[in-house]
Amino acid sequence: MIEHSELSQPVYLKLKDMILSRELMPGQKIIQEKIAKQLGVSRTPLLKALQMLEYEMLVESVPRRGMFVKLMDLREMIEIFDCRESLEGMAVNLLTERKNPAFIQKLQKVFDPFLSGDIDIHKYRKADARFHQLIVDLCGNATLKRLYFFGNIYSKVVQAGLVRTPEETLPEHLKILEAIKVGNGKLAEQELRQHINNSKKLLMAYSIERDN
């Protein structure tokens, strides 16, 4: 049983977690009554939560048929990378032009634990996600932040399990950071686009290989 001033909120979070953790498998039908009972709520708040997830493209609704956990294909993954490149590119540019030392420090701190010694891969992944999220959060454009969130742009890529090694990405992250520090927005954008593009290339290479 969940307690909250609005039930749909914790239901939404729980469902999202169930989807991203693959407790609910892609393609699987979500039987409302069943999940509602499982979470100890009625269908009303569940439906609201499902609709939120539909907007985030984690769930697909077929009228009169039901709601399904969304499957993601290569085409969509590539689309997401392109959107990330566009939106994050703009964000890092805006962020850099703001020249706010507190923001820069926040970003700096994210990768500090990985500058020397062994890298805990789990912690590094979290830091990676945080870095990209921070760029979007701190850029000052709430509409962009919203679009980025509703496209669920980061979590879907992570869900797909596509991640490069820290050895490869850390220098890229630091290059972006450096460009931000010196206040060169255009360069920061360029480095970030390159960074995302490298991941995209890996994805494409991987999928071509798999298809053979």
Added chain:
Amino acid sequence: MIEHSELSQPVYLKLKDMILSRELMPGQKIIQEKIAKQLGVSRTPLLKALQMLEYEMLVESVPRRGMFVKLMDLREMIEIFDCRESLEGMAVNLLTERKNPAFIQKLQKVFDPFLSGDIDIHKYRKADARFHQLIVDLCGNATLKRLYFFGNIYSKVVQAGLVRTPEETLPEHLKILEAIKVGNGKLAEQELRQHINNSKKLLMAYSIERDN
């Protein structure tokens, strides 16, 4: 009374129209029972429609208080312009690289009626909207199209009544078209970004003037 296989759909369209046409004024509270009765449905499909509009930022929800027609301020307008620049810029680049003659012809046709003789301003506005929408629709990235739509990026700017004259924008549109035709994606993107930026500048100038 509305007929449809899913009531929330026509209710959504009707509500959206009511908001964009200012039948429901910005800031106004939406009393669910009242609107539901007015449209001849129960609160259930109305609520679903309202939630869709909340995601499109046309409606704002305050828990336990109610839903309100969203007010837009200058900051948000500028944010929207920046997002348009980023997303449409990417779209036109993708579109251009596809080098599809059918697509180019579709875009060409939009402004054909305005190349000679007097310009019907109402028709031109529609063509303008269609041009930008086509760029997004034809770029081939469904995720981008969705983000663009859910940001409700075009209709909100139109709602705000900010439009430049055809004399000013037609040459800009044609420059974009030309770059697409010659297959220069980077140039097309640059021209489109400039085009959107010009509108943004007008908006900022207008609002500064009004504040004095």
Added chain:
DNA sequence: AAATTGAATTTTGTATTCAAAATAATCTCG
């Protein structure tokens, strides 16, 4: 045994009901 039809069951979409919270209206007391 495979395909097709038709009843039984499940599941969805919508309406209705109900309790809790918020707002409006009324009353009391300085």
Added chain:
DNA sequence: CGAGATTATTTTGAATACAAAATTCAATTT
């Protein structure tokens, strides 16, 4: 009179109820 407390009304959020559509499953026919 006017500010604050109290009651009444409205409105929301959630649960339940119900009809229509979709699915399942078994019976029948080929």
